[in-house]
Amino acid sequence: MRRRARSTPLPTRPPGTIVSGHMISRRGFLAGAVTLLAAPLATEAQQTGKVYHVGLVSVAVAPGGRTVLWRAFLDAMRELNYVEGRNLVVRQAAAAGKREALPGLLADLVKQPLDIIVTSSASETLAAKRATSTVPIVMTAVFDPVTEGLVESLARPGGNVTGLTILVPGLSQKYVELLKEVVPATRRFTVVTGRAWAFPQIREELLSAARQVGVTLSFAEGNGPDELATVLARARKDDSGAIIAPLDGRTYLHRRALAQLALQHRLPGIYWSREYVEDGGLMAYGAALSDVGRRAATFVDKILRGAKPADLPVERPTKFEFVINFKTAKALGLTIPPSLLLRADQVIE
Structure with a gap:
């Protein structure tokens, strides 16, 4: 290749x-279930004993599945010192193509310890936003988040949602x-x-x-x-x-x-x-999508360190x-x- x-x-x-x-x-070149996965370690968090809980939500993935986007996201989290099985717990809500399952999956997800939710498309992000107004949400592959009513604007999202749009x-x-x-x-x-x-x-x-x-x-x-x-x-x-x-x-x-x-x-x-x-x-x-996943990890890191989703501009693809x-x-x-x-x-x- x-x-x-x-x-x-x-x-x-x-x-x-x-x-x-x-x-x-050249260079050598998304009815489901909520499954518990494990993931990485932040140096600061390890010192304080802090364990972070991240929810991954996708309608286009079967329970336990990891797409290119999610694999890249978890790899980037590891590089940021959030290590699977040590200071990061990842809870996956996978709808396996059934959008009607999302409300139930999100209702179960937000009942558990949760620091942040990462979603892919608009349907997952909307379901997450309806399920919680307090847990930060990072979207990754929403086509038009302003039209969908997920954010007020790309520059100033407002609310608890930010992340990336693939609108080009x-x-x-x-x-x-x-x-x-x-x-x-x-x-x-x-x-x-x-x-x-x-x-x-x-x-x-x-x-x-x-x-x-x-x-x-x-x-x-x-x-x-x-x-x-x-x-x-x-x-x-x-x-x-x-x-x-x-x-x-x-x-x-x-x-x-x-x-x-x-x-x-x-x-x-x-x-x-x-x-x-x-x-x-x-x-x-x-x-x-691998780059989108990696950039989503940067959003998560900033929010876990204290940034507010409302203040983080939504980004477009760069690769x-x-x-x-x-x-x-x-x-x-x-x-x-x-x-x-x-x-x-x-x-x-």
Whole structure:
């Protein structure tokens, strides 16, 4: 595998222009249960005997599961001297794709000793905010926290919620543009999401980008492997030549099934997180979730040391990644343009 880091998003293509490749050097490159995990040690806390209790809440993770984001978060906490099993207890509320389970999971979580809650998407953050107005909450992957009513503003959050947003205007249109470069003759793409997907801004960005490159988009919803299998079979029957999986916790939970179904139906796909590609998807583009996890640990450290969430500005992503699975490209009989390979942060070979 070849890797490199990207601190700025890929350029957005204005109408009628072409995105060109550029050479950049590489480096070896979300009904559940509340489960008790253990985690790291802060030097100061060890001296005082203080043990911190952190709740991790995710709708897109099964009980006991740890995503790239959560692993990076716990690694960064360890580097900050919060050590698993020594001065940090991590309690995980994992809804396994069932948003309706969140209120019960959060009600159980806040009954236990708890210093801070770390969430991923808006649904978890909203459930946490409804469950407590006193325990600090650090969000990690909320699309638009102001519109969702989680914070007053990005600069001055107010209340007990702060953290990171993955709202980057124009990012979603890159899905259409990058996919079109791989399958230039394709005239129809299918956007695959879980049921009750509610990201109107992403939808509008996708539609706008599709109009610019002469592609028709259809939108299809499926919550589990069986429904996703039906969605992809229908997409192929309707002459869709590729799929797009934008930000969504439900497809993320079933990413391996989605990636393998896409391969089975010979549908190239682009996804919002690299983990889809690691499970066999063709391409992914978006905020680097490992970096998001590490930055969330910095928020937690500041709050545990006395900072108030209301005073910590919400941050946007600073690192983005474009990942290509070359093995999947070969299996699909695709030739990836050299310019696209050069722009990739990682090529899985």
